[in-house]
Amino acid sequence: MPAVSSTLMGVESVADLVYRQAATSHTTSRTSKSGLTLDEIETRYLWSIQASRKHDLRAFARTVFGEALEFGEMLGADSTRLLHLWPHKALLLCAQPELPDSSRPFSSMLTDVSHGLCELGLGGEQAFEFLACYSSANPVQTRIHETRNLRCLFGQYQVTLWWDQRDDIRILIDRSYAQSFCDYFEHLLQRWG
Amino acid sequence: MQKRRLASGGIIDRDEKLYFGFNGRQYEGYAGDSLASALLANDLSLIARSIRYHRPRGILSAGLEEPNALVNCADQHGVFVPNLKATEVKLTQGLEARSQNCWPDVTLDIGALLQRVSALLSAGFYYKTFMWPQQWWHRVYEKLIRRAAGQGRVSTGTDLKRYDRRNAHCDLLIIGSGPAGLGAALAAVAPATNAEISIMLLEQDHVAGGSTLWERCEIDAMPARQWREQALASLAQKPNIRIMCGTLAFGQYDHGQVRAIQRVAASVDSISWQIRAKRLLLATGATENPLVFPTNDRPGIMLASAVRHYIHRYAVVPGRRALLAITDADEAGLTHEALESAGIEIVATLQPGEHIVATYGLQHLSAVGVINKSGQGRRIRCDLLCVSAGWNPNAQLLAQLGAQLDFEPSTGSLLPPAQAGITLTSGACRGLSAMQDCMLDGRLQAQQAIAQIKQQTVADIELPEIVRCASVTSSKPVLSDVFHDGRGQAFVDLQNDVTRADLEQAVSEGYDHVELAKRYTTTGMGTDQGKTSWVNAIREMTRITGQESSMLGHTTFRPPCSPVSIGALVGADVNRHMAxxxxxxxxxxxxxxxxxxxxxxxxxxxxxxxxxxxxxxxxxxxxxxxxxxxxxxxxxxxxGKIDIKGGDALEFLTRIYCNNLDGLEQGRLRYALMLREDGILFDDGTVSQLGPQHYLVTTTTANSAAVWRSMNKLAQLRWPSLDVQLTSVSDxxxxxxxxxxxxxxxxxxxxxxxxxxxxxxxxxxxxxxxxxxxxxxxxxxxxxxxxxxxxxxxxxxxxxxxxxxxxxxxxxxxxxxxxxxxxxxxxxxxxxxxxxEIDGRTTPADLGLGKLVSTRKAFIGSSLLQRPALQQAGRLQLVGLTATDGQSQIPPAAHICEQTWQPGQSLRSQGKMSAAVSSPTLGYSIALALLENGQQRWGEKLWAVSPLTRQSVEVVVGASCFIDPDGSRVRG
Missing domain, CATH: 3.30.1360.120 (Probable tRNA modification gtpase trme; domain 1)
Incomplete structure (x- = not known):
């Protein structure tokens, strides 16, 4: 399992260090009346886990997380999460580039997509209400409220959401759409009031 | 000075005076007024001119059903918005309004001359005129029609309003806050067991209450207005109900979706709501029908309920001398009482059997001609004629989903069912008239709705029985009371100037189906959507055709049930946020x-x-x-980049691409073609082997999403037994x-x-x-x-x-x-x-890539690639073109013909250009083209013809590769 490169060849100076650029140039106006903020979460490592004939997602979840995982559910705590929001696929989020040893038997299921997705944090007291207004789903619905993760449309953007608290919602979006999404967020804030 | 304002009463704020402009002059009103009530209070009754005959028109109603009083109003940015009904415009400080469809002035309109030639402008006149002389069509007629046609003028400036679009979900959505709506809301929130039920209540007026705002009736033994205040106070205590005023529900769609526009005055001008509900309860009330009699369109002729509305809600006196022509005794009684309370003299009440044969007055009603059963006539001086031909339920939202409304002969109205799908009706919306009955009905239907919602999770909840409509005790109009004969135009549809004669003409010309008659006469096609005309139109067609009303049916109801602006529908997705x-x-x-x-x-x-x-x-x-x-x-x-892994990854790719991939080794890649099922080329890209059982596929930008979807569909549905995992790594x-x-x-x-x-x-x-x-x-x-x-x-x-x-x-x-x-x-x-070149019609062979297609395996498209149509001679094939003179620019998007082209000439196209450019490398113009049998015609001279740019250039056919044909540069 190749880790994202953190060692360099032929480093001669600090200037040679490879800099991982953020996906967006967005900064939320902190003076917004709504108190809502949107920030890009710093370096994240993400893997797409595809089910296969040899291994299924439940086996992966049991082995690596020690728990069963049903469709629509989320496992994990802190900065490590496993989101099962596709029938045959799950998304693994980590704060470190290396995966635990227990995942080695499942290496054929994993593909690094760390740079393909951008994670944003939507914060503020009205974050959940804001989300409910602009997404096609009904996040206050009991089941979604319990599972705390969701894949839906936010405006015209396809997003994957997960949260522990209603005032801190994490949004995963394709990197190429991230800047446009952030601009759209600011555009909506002007209407939110 | 508001000459027609009563000294007291009304639900207006007399401490807040508002100043507004109408046709360039300044007037005053009060907070709580509509533009219509403020105009009436200032003794202004001539508001606009009708669309076809430019007849003077006043205010007929007090709500969304208004057909006559159409105005332009300036928004806060000074941009005029056309076709607003004065009855639905809330009066605000500084509002500027102008009459519509008149020039130079509503009091002196040149267009009024059209009344003198009204006989030439009957139904469908534009199908029979403007045909001769033919040359005049472009030079004269079209220009005239474009200037004269339409209703209002749209501003061509940028819309500076701020719109938004939001989502909401609820268990029960109640539309309408009259007695039925508020009764339903109270019943829905009352039990403690309903605390978890989420309820939304939409009201299109800017205050809740519906008819309780102007009718002097009683509910639960107290005045309706008092009952309303108590109801709203009670609902305000409940956290599970959200009341939204100024919110028009304009369309109902599948799966419990309702779209509504909320007028706001904060950080956004309007919000378009997409609401999903488990149950809908329509408490949208009913619309009063007018009588139809000669010259029934003069300013001063108003619906009886509108008169009561202006007196009780706005403390406005619509006239000084009133004549009542009301078919229902209860209605007549209520109107009588209202007029008396306002000090308006009631000069006469039309008796059963008496008919109106004429009205008089140039720009306002001054008298009415009446004839009795014996044929004796009299002229009654009056400036206000209160008319009513019964009520029609506002069931458009239900009918939009295809529910059939049944014409009820005894009431002369189109009645909806008590429930259709997840939508229930209540109150006046399903034919009830008494306010107490409406409130009780709302309560019962809400209980029914809640029980149905709960039954979705708790199966053994018993559903209450749906109560039949309470019987109606007062007399209802019969056909002869609604239509009065006489000389002069009798308008069935006021907004589009459609008369009884127009309907007769339509039927006589064969347009005897409601859908045909609608389109031929334009009945119900105005901004009021026939709210005050369609029932009368059905009644009239029943008389003309002799068919039963129930057989005649009604036209199709489509959203929106009242006009909404396109900007409001779009919401925030504008300019660079459009997509x-x-x-x-x-x-x-x-x-x-x-x-x-x-x-x-x-x-x-x-x-x-x-x-x-x-x-x-x-x-x-x-x-x-x-x-x-x-x-x-x-x-x-x-x-597009797709990562493919698994024991059957190569097999999967082999089935998808037409190339032979057998010999592909790790570290090598192959240019690959993907076909559609029908053998047509779909996409091109590369397949690279990164490791054992590990491949990366690239696709074109344009097809990256389509290829991804196709691969997933194949892997999940067509070949689920294959051990293959797909991951999009494009980003x-x-x-x-x-x-x-x-x-x-x-x-x-x-x-x-x-x-x-x-x-x-x-x-x-x-x-x-x-x-x-x-x-x-x-x-x-x-x-x-x-x-x-x-x-x-x-x-x-x-x-x-x-x-x-x-x-x-x-x-x-x-x-x-x-x-x-x-x-x-x-x-x-x-x-x-x-x-x-990959244009959805070409095969690999057409593009000179036939050798890439494997003959040793089956793949997507392999069977249909062999069909005769894709193998026959004469197909368009890829070639290169250069100008024979080595200098001329080959016109882009040209057709390939055997001869040069002259204007007016017809030529057979033998092919088309797919790309053309002036080559910096070669120093002359080159093009790629798809030409019939192109690969057999190298050296042939043809013409690249572009009628759009009026160019013809002689070209010679050759290879499509102009640079490095042997590939030595590519290989370095």
Missing amino acids: PLRQTPFHRDFADSACVFQTSGDWLYSRYFPLADESMEQAIRREVLAVRSTVGCVDMSTL HWASLAIAGPKARALLAALNPDFDVEREHFPYASVRQGSLGGIDCRVFSVSFSGELSYEINVPAGFASALYQRVLEGGVEFGITPYGLEALDVLRIEKGHLSVGS
């Missing part, structure tokens, strides 16, 4: 390099990189020549291609950890490693026709890569280039592009 825009990982660096961007599908793509003062053409030429002579770099990140990898004779040297300068020499890194191969510490995959593949390497790095390192390429490429003359130059390069090389 999501994708940026490549190199975007910020390119923006710093003065790149000119363009949208290409979803993407914001680098178009060209001009140096100071360069034109686009100069920049493109420089970029192309740089790639051909030294080295350039271009962003290829938009290509994970940034891709920068370096192309040109110096590309290899530049690659070496980037400090790769693998050998880049030709013998170790040949064409059509891939290397994985690092470039100066950045993990990478480098593909030796070319779209430009030069030696080229597509360097893929994780997207977060794109900027670092780009800076290194620029720094390392200085000694080689590195030149960034964009999509324009890339297109020129690929045309010179004869490479294919989706949308140009």
Whole structure:
């Protein structure tokens, strides 16, 4: 399992260090009346886990997380999460580039997509209400409220959401759409009031 | 000075005076007024002119059903919005309104002359006129019609209003806050067991209450207005109900979806709501029907309920001398009482059997001619005529989903069912009239709805029985009381000036079906959508055709049930937010390099990189020549990239691509073609083997989503037994291609950890490693026709890569280039592009790639590729074209013909251009084209003909590859 490169060849100076650029140039106006903020979460490592004939997602979840995982559910705590929001696929989020040893038997299921997705944090007291207004789903619905993760449309953007608290919602979006999404967020804030 | 304002009463704020303008003059009103009530209070009754005959028109009603009082109103940005009903415009400070459809003035309108030729303007007149002389159509008639037609004028300036679009979900959605709606809401929130039920209540008026605001009736033994106040106070205590006033529910759609527009006055001008509910309860009330009699359109003729509305709610006196022509005794009683309370003299009440035969007055009613059963006539002086021909339920939202409304002969109205699907009706909306009955009905229907909602989770909840409509005790209109004969135009549809004679004419000409008669006469096609006309139109057609009303049926109801602005529907998705825009990982660096961007599908793509003062053409030429002579770099990140793993990965790819992939080794790649099921070329790309059972596929930008969807569908549905995992890595990898004779040297300068020499890194191969510490995959593949390497790095390192390429490429003359130059390069090389050569009609053989199609395996499209139509001679085939004189510019998008073209001539097209460009490399114009039997016609001289640009250029047919036909440059 190749880790994202953190060692360099032929480093001669600090200037040679490879800099991982953020996906967006967005900064939320902190003076917004709504108190809502949107920030890009710093370096994240993400893997797409595809089910296969040899291994299924439940086996992966049991082995690596020690728990069963049903469709629509989320496992994990802190900065490590496993989101099962596709029938045959799950998304693994980590704060470190290396995966635990227990995942080695499942290496054929994993593909690094760390740079393909951008994670944003939507914060503020009205974050959940804001989300409910602009997404096609009904996040206050009991089941979604319990599972705390969701894949839906936010405006015209396809997003994957997960949260522990209603005032801190994490949004995963394709990197190429991230800047446009952030601009759209600011555009909506002007209407939110 | 508000001459018609009562000294007291009304639900208006007399402490807040508002000043507004109408037709350039200033008037005053109060907070709580509508524009219509304020106009009436200022003794203004002539509001607009009718669309066809320019007849003077006043205010007929007090709500959305208003057909006459159409005005232009300026918004807060000073932009005039046309076709607003004065009855639904809330009076605000500084409001500016103007009459519509008149010139120069509503009191003196030139268009009124049309009344003198009204006989020529009957139903469907435009199908029979403006035909002779034929030359006059473009010169005269069309210009006149364009100026005269339509209702109102749209501003051509930018709409500065701020709109938004939001979602909401609830268990029970109640539409309407009259007695039935509020009764339903109270019943829904009352039980403690309903605390978890979420309820929304929408009211299109800016205050809740519906008819309780103006009717002097009693509910639960107290005045309706008092009951309303108590109800709203009680509902305000409940956290599970949300009341939204100023919110018009205009459409009902599948699966419990309702769309509504909320007028707001805060950070946004209006919000378009998309609401999903488990149950809908329509408490939308009913609309009063007018009588139909000669000249029934004069200002001063008003619906009886509207008169009561203006007196009780707005404390406005609509007239001084009133005549009542009301078919229902209860209605007549209520109106009588209201007029007396306002001090209005009641000069007469039309008795059963008495008919109105004429009305008098130039710009306002001054008298009414009445004839009794014995035929004796009299003229009654009056300035207010209160009319009513019964009520029709407002069930449009239910009918929009296809529910049939039944014509009820005893009441003369279109009645909805008590429930259709998840939508229940209540109160006046399902035919009840007494306010107490409406409130009780709302309560019962709400209980029914709640029980149904709960039954979805608790199966053994018993549903209450749906109560039948309470019996109606007062007399109801019969047909003869609604229509009065006499001389003069009797309008059935006031807004579109449709008369009884028009309907008779339509039926006599064969348009005897409601849908045909509607379109032929335009009945119900105005902004009021026939709310005060359609029932009368059905009644009239019943009389004319002799059919039963129930057999006649009604026309199709479609949203919106009242006009909504397009801006409100669009919401916030305007300008650059109209659609999501994708940026490549190199975007910020390119923006710093003065790149000119363009949208290409979803993407914001680098178009060209001009140096100071360069034109686009100069920049493109420089970029192309740089790639051909030294080295350039271009962003290829938009290509689709799909990671494929698994024991059956190769089998999966073999079934999808028409190429033979058997011999593909690790570290090699192959140009691959994907066909549709019907054998037509779908997409082209590359298949690279990265490791055992591990492949990477690239697709075109245009088809990346389609190929991804197709692969997933095949893997999940068609071949679920295959061991294959698909992952889209399109956004994970940034891709920068370096192309040109110096590309290899530049690659070496980037400090790769693998050998880049030709013998170790040949064409059509891939290397994985690092470039100066950045993990990478480098593909030796070319779209430009030069030696080229597509360097893929994780997207977060794109900027670092780009800076290194620029720094390392200085000694080689590195030149960034964009999509324009890339297109020129690929045309010179004869490479294919989706949308140009891969146009949904070509096969691999048509494009000279027939040899790539494997004959040893089955693949998607292999069967239908063999059908005769795709194998026969005469198919359009890819060729190259050059001008025979070596100088002329070949017109783009030209057709290929055997002769030159002259204006007015018809020629047979033998093919079409797919791409044309003035080649900087070659110094002359070249083109790619699809020509009948093209591959057998090399050397032939034909004509590239463009009637649009009126050009014909003689061309010679040849190979589609103009540069490096043997591929030596590509292989370095």
